[in-house]
Amino acid sequence: MGYTENELAKDLENQEYKFGFVTNIESDKAPKGLNEGIIRFISAKKEEPEWMLDFRLKAFALWKEMTEPEWAHVHYEKPDFQDITYYSAPKQTKKYESWDDVDPEMKETMAKLGISMEEQQRLTGVAVDFVMDSVSVATSFKSKLAELGIIFCSFSEAVKEHPELVRKYMGSVVPMTDNFYAALNSAVFTDGSFCYIPKGVRCPMELSTYFRINEGGTGQFERTLVVADQGAYVSYLEGCTAPQRDENQLHAAVVELIALDDAEIKYSTVQNWYPGDKEGKGGIYNFVTKRGLCERNAKIAWTQVETGSAVTWKYPSCVLKGDNSIGEFYSVAVTNNYQQADTGTKMIHLGKNTKSTIISKGISAGKSQNSYRGLVQINKSADNARNFSQCDSLLMTDECGAHTFPYIECKNSSAKIEHEATTSKIGEDQIFYCLQRGISEEKAISLIVNGYCKEVLNQLPMEFAVEAQKLLAISLEGSVG
């Protein structure tokens, strides 16, 4: 139906694809599969300049030579890369015909999270149009930022409006050669966020993907770039607590953060992608490469609460290049039913007097497997490096698993590295104690889990923290074994 792959190939041969393409294409979706033609299709659909297309093609050529990594402690059916649609039209498509068609469990979850009815409808795609209010809120928000010289827009927009910045920084922290999924993302990334904070500017509000007038579509291969120029500060929130369904199973995003001298970036994520059903069928694969680069005296803090996805594979990391730079990683990763997570961080100490802090809280329930994998690397040049790592595991049932793979590579004898790890379970006795004080089991688990995660939740901006707490409680309902 519509434009076929053959017709597309013919167009490419004719070298007239750039313009003919855009006006001839009626279909909103690229045909399934991944080849050079599809990449050109994507680039043309997005009206990208030549250099962007070249970037993609280069990455694609590299990707074809790479092999899929298999070292993570996760088992999943390998995605068929030829069986994926790599481009869907940006306008938001209705996912359900009416409110009645929406999954009742999803409705219940959103209600528990305290999401307003309007917002629920928007999130499930029942209401296609934005409520007037959100458009005007976003508009006034943007003008405030513009006054300060802050750029916050979609990645696609940035490619067109701020090419110098994008070209300078894109791929500088996560090069396309970095790994299999980064190469794939570099070839077929769809959209994401771009943020630039000018010298000395402190961004006055938390930047959230909610406020970027999202042109819709799913975050399948998101590409995000945040640059804080010298002395700048920004706190960025990614994700939302509402359960997100998606027919696209593979999510391979790339997030690059650059904190120049004396700058600070706080990047918080709450992720609740569809985790699969109680039997472990379906669910999203979340394979993300996130990395930040710190120049002199700079600081980058990653905070994440991961409760969704069938398989999570990510290591938000910091390269502490500049002297006196600081990297921090705070994480709560929850797995339930048949979910699997292999997540952690890498702190690479290059400069002098660098510091890193890692606080990882894993919670396993059901029959899930939760692994922490961390690397603390102190280079020869990294005099006086300091690291503190704490990875704790909480087991909720006797069928789940918690695993820890900490790596320390130290090539400088002046370094101070501390590592602590604990494994615990929520005792029946603890639950009974709460019950006997009149607290319901649900509330008891919520109290105990939140207490366990407190150190991490305290790092989140307040509204996010409140939502994250509720989310934790919901993810673990009925899970004490």
Next chain:
Amino acid sequence: MITIKNLHASIDGKEILKGLNLEVPAGQVHAIMGPNGAGKSTLASVLAGREDYEVTEGSVDFDGADLLELSTEDRAREGMFLAFQYPVEIPGVSNVNFLRTALNEIREYRGQEAISAKDFMAMVREKSAIVELDPKLASRAVNEGFSGGEKKRNEIFQMAMLEPKLAILDETDSGLDIDALRIVANGVNKLRSEKNATIVITHYQRLLDYIIPDVVHVLYDGRIVKSGPKELALELEEKGYDWIKAEQEAK
């Protein structure tokens, strides 16, 4: 307040309570003593609603409610409090957060409004004084790093905050030194009223010097076999339990 009739309870198929009868009216303190293995802690657990135990026969009327029909949390919300023999630690959950959650759940159950932060903190200050508990401990995690004495005092502090109709003190005196014992007993005494009742489970007469009971019961082999005034406790202290056992065997 509470009437227990012919209570039979087992765990893992083994019968521990074999037809226990007990009546504790409002306004009174009853002590339960007995040798190890008699079923004292089992009684406390069964009344609190521990699911490991199976009630096979009997009834328990708690101020007009059928206790055995209620879940553990509902029993608590109806006004039953158990001061644990070995209070458990709950890392990461502060005492205040814990108690405020409990208090509000109980209030919700009773159709009352949640307590305001201000009123709650005032209550914390007032009640922690009753057991001479340093208010700073209130912001620490539940029982985490508490000494034995502090844990037991924390139990009574919670009791003071939740104001139950019936308090069951399960060997609250175990592991306490003389001073801690005095403070705990003082606390319990201050909370006594015409409207509530207390069951004190203990091995030793010593606690009963401070918490003077109205009636002393002896629990032996899963049943209450003897009841008497406070002097009975002194008699047990002097003679031990052998004479009770002999009496029972003779029957």
